[in-house]
Amino acid sequence: MKKLTRFFWFCSGAYAPLLEKSPTETHKYVGIGGTVFFTGLLAAISAGYALFTVFQSVWYAIGFGLVWGLMIFNLDRFIVSSMRKRNNAWAEWRMAIPRLVFAVLLAIVISKPLEIKIFEREINRKLDEKKTEMIAQSKERLKLGFAEINDLEAKKDSLRAEVEAATVFRDKLQKEYDFERFGTKSDGTSGIVGIGTNAKKKEQQLDAAQNDLNNLKAAHQVRIDTLDAQIQRLTALRQAEFDKIQPNIDGFDGLAARLDGLQVLTEESNAMAMANIFIMLLFVAVETAPIFVKLISPRGPYDDLLDLAEHRVKSYTKEQTVKVDGSSDKRLRDFRTSLDIRPEPL
Incomplete structure (x- = not known):
């Protein structure tokens, strides 16, 4: 159980040593990490099905699906981990808006192949009608x-x-x-x-x-x-x-043909159109959930510890900068003294 918890911490982009010092925050980041992980898993399944319709090969579908899922997982993890809780709500929302837009785009991309799979029977019927017409x-x-x-x-x-x-x-x-x-x-x-x-x-x-x-x-x-x-x-x-x-x-049953069939179905049936919209909204909700959790949750001890850790790094950097500058100035003075530099007579 502890390994699973730490894995979800990793998925959330949290720094585990600081999070261990904030026990009240652990469940929140487990939830965020789980959402990020399962979003990446759904993205892998979605891409695998989409690529199977293109290449008609299980191994190509598995390979490219895993790559796509890992990429989406990494992007979601970066989006969540790069959001910081500040004391300024407007600054937080301004920082979150581009991330929300990107998350919505990812959700739409992920949802489409799965919508095609969900409505596969209806789409097959439309494809058969189209094939008959083409014949x-x-x-x-x-x-x-x-x-x-x-x-x-x-x-x-x-x-x-x-x-x-x-x-x-x-x-x-x-x-x-x-x-x-x-x-x-x-x-x-x-x-x-x-x-x-x-x-x-x-x-x-x-x-x-x-x-x-x-x-x-x-x-x-x-x-x-x-x-x-x-x-x-x-x-x-x-x-x-x-x-x-x-x-x-x-062979008229590729990804583009199925997308076209799905569009025809949604145009012909209001029920299909509503179902299509709700499925897409579900994926949008799942994809944007970690960002909204970060936005609506109050500032916690983990954020304070993270700010403190960053402040220590900044302070240490300033100290080292002063030391390096002082050492450099001292070496320059010693160098000038050793050369006994005097102004030249006019």
Whole structure:
């Protein structure tokens, strides 16, 4: 327990020998040191996750996360340890304001990757929607780049339309022939039952139409098969181009994409926006807590001992300065005396 206490003293930037002489101050600096330590720990976790999304490597994430966490820990420790309790409240706040601004910036930087992790499921859903949109846009652009496919499909449709028209004409003649045979009266039939002159004429017309239809189908089928082969070749080329783009779309889940997804979520949902703000404010509160503790806590025995220690150093420095100056002056006088320096005659 004592080692843990001294470790948190170190984290708070306090001078342990003086703090041991102020037992009433120990708990305050343990709390400050614990806040600084856990802020650095959260910074390491946050940076580790952020860098994992960038490098996709656990070891890179651990390494850079530890470096970032140690840097934030050192900065927080410096900010807290450099704040001194004075008898002038305005002077203390003036000294604290730039440190508070810097602490808020650090809190925002630390909180963002953790916000991304907290809302990971929602962000993944947004990324999937974005990927679907990107796939659709890529396919549309490729269609514009392979416009020949549409032209070939249009030619196929034209050939099929001609075959369909010939089929409709053959079916019409078949209907008239059947009406003529069975004596059904219509505009184009006589209404007499049996195979008469009109029925034979219509049979000849039907046979000719069927023959033309068969020839047209055979000729157009060859052309359609040729067009299908061309379409398949161009479709394969288009698919190959899309396959080149597909990995980039699948890999659209980096840090920038997730930040963009988080922004979209906060714009679409007021609840998400409020949750995002409160999480960020939580980290701001944690990051600025040691500074506010220093500001609002009264001046204690540790501050008096620290001032006394500094005063002793200043006094000792002044004494040594006077001694050095006196010794220097004495050596100069002795040097001049040894040279017997006299003014030169005019």
